[in-house]
Amino acid sequence: MRVELQAELDALEAGFQEAGEIVLRSIRGVIDALRTQDVELCDEVIAFDDEIDARYLALEKQVEMTLARQTPVASDLRLVLAILHSALHLERVGDQCVTIAKLTKLSSHLDTKRTVVESLVDMGERCAEMVKVSLSAFAARDVQAARGLHQLDELVDNANRQVFHEVLGYVHDAEALEWGMRQITVARCFERIGDNAVDIGEQTAFIVTGEFAEFTDASHDPRPLV
Numbered sequence: 466m467r468v469e470l471q472a473e474l475d476a477l478e479a480g481f482q483e484a485g486e487i488v489l490r491s492i493r494g495v496i497d498a499l500r501t502q503d504v505e506l507c508d509e510v511i512a513f514d515d516e517i518d519a520r521y522l523a524l525e526k527q528v529e530m531t532l533a534r535q536t537p538v539a540s541d542l543r544l545v546l547a548i549l550h551s552a553l554h555l556e557r558v559g560d561q562c563v564t565i566a567k568l569t570k571l572s573s574h575l576d577t578k579r580t581v582v583e584s585l586v587d588m589g590e591r592c593a594e595m596v597k598v599s600l601s602a603f604a605a606r607d608v609q610a611a612r613g614l615h616q617l618d619e620l621v622d623n624a625n626r627q628v629f630h631e632v633l634g635y636v637h638d639a640e641a642l643e644w645g646m647r648q649i650t651v652a653r654c655f656e657r658i659g660d661n662a663v664d665i666g667e668q669t670a671f672i673v674t675g676e677f678a679e680f681t682d683a684s685h686d687p688r689p690l691v
Contacts, residue, residue: 470535474544477527478604481548481555484520485600488555489593491517491562492658496589498566499582499651504573510566517559524552543675547668551603554661558596561654561661568647568654575644581631585648588624588655591617595662603669611666615680621659628652 491513498506528549531537537545595617602610629652632645663680671677 470531470537470541473527473531473535474537474541477524477531477545477548480520480524480527481552482600482604484517484524484552484555485596487513487517487520488558488562489596489600491559492589492593492596495562495565495569496586496593499569499589500586502569502573502577502582504570507566507570507573511563514559514563517556521552521556525549540672540675543672547603547672551665551668554664558658558661561658565651565654568651572644572647575640577644578631578635578641581628581645581648584624584628584631585651585655588621588628588652591621591624592655592658592662595621595659596665599662599665599669602666603672606669606673608670608673611669612680614663614666618659618663621656625652625656 491510494506494510494513497503498510528545531545535541595614598610598617599614601607602614629649632642632649635641635645667677667680670680
């Protein structure tokens, strides 16, 4: 029984890591689409989300079967639950990439502001690194690396605020403001990708410690919302 359970756990975790690599491809694709304002690349990112959704549904079904057949307990059960929760966060990242791609496509006829685009690309690259770190920390059960995601997330949050304040300066230019408002949503999507990476890190800590705790308490965050 133990050998069978371990084989299923290994297959689950391999499937989760494969889904993570696919999501990273989506993030990198949407960063390139944003950098180049390439509408066709936006369409590719949008279409690619079907693969991410399929991977999530397959993992969800695999988790159900593992729970039904093997009834894991203790650390094994924590791993199964952590994979399920983390896979959902990856699926959400895919959705956020779709939103960014759609907004980039929708804004393609408007003049862009390179300073904002460069800031968003930088945010995207930081987010891709966060997702990569979250996946490697999960695989290695590295709680220290998982907790380090919080510091990386603060950089993304700060960039989100900078984009917001930059766009406020377009208030007297209707076309620039229209474009800028969409970029505020893009920045917010990147900020949420960072949050999802942190959430995966929290699941890593849960596997190792047996206790779930958020790395930060958003309800007591003194920083203003944008």
